[in-house]
Amino acid sequence: MLTGKQKRYLRAMAHHxxxxxxxxxxxxxxxxxxxxxxxxxxxxxxxxxxxxNCMDDPKEIGVEVAAAAKAELVQVIGKTIVLYKRASEEKNRKIELPAVKAGR
Structure with missing residues (x-):
C-alpha cells in the first residue's frame, strides 16, 4: 500500500x-x-x-486492471490511469520511493 507522499512522488514522475x-x-x-x-x-x-469509445468508467477500469496486474493504482485523472508495481528483479528497479516514517 502506497502512502500519500509516495503517490505524490509517483504522480510527479508519471506526469511526463x-x-x-x-x-x-x-x-x-x-x-x-x-x-x-x-x-x-x-x-x-x-x-x-x-x-x-469505451463506455466503462475509467476509475472502475483502473481498479480492475490494478487488481489483475497486482499493481498499485496511483491515479485516475480523466481518462488516464497511472499504475505502479515494484519490479521483482533487482536489475529492473529504477524507482526509489520516499521512505515511510517509523510511526506508520
Whole structure:
C-alpha cells in the first residue's frame, strides 16, 4: 500500500510519461493484462488511456486492471490511469520511493 507522499512522488514522475496502452470499446481482457504485466515489470510506472469509445468508467477500469496486474493504482485523472508495481528483479528497479516514517 502506497502512502500519500509516495503517490505524490509517483504522480510527479508519471506526469511526463506517454500512455503506452489504450483501453477501447472492448474493455480489458487477458491479452491486455498480460502486456501490462510485462511492461510494468520493466518500467515500474506506466500510463494507460481510456478511449472515448469505451463506455466503462475509467476509475472502475483502473481498479480492475490494478487488481489483475497486482499493481498499485496511483491515479485516475480523466481518462488516464497511472499504475505502479515494484519490479521483482533487482536489475529492473529504477524507482526509489520516499521512505515511510517509523510511526506508520
Amino acid at each position: 510519461l506517454q500512455p503506452i496502452f489504450q483501453v477501447g470499446k472492448g474493455g480489458t481482457n487477458d491479452h491486455l493484462i498480460r502486456h501490462i504485466n510485462e511492461s510494468i515489470e520493466l518500467r515500474e510506472l506506466i500510463k494507460l488511456s481510456v478511449l472515448n
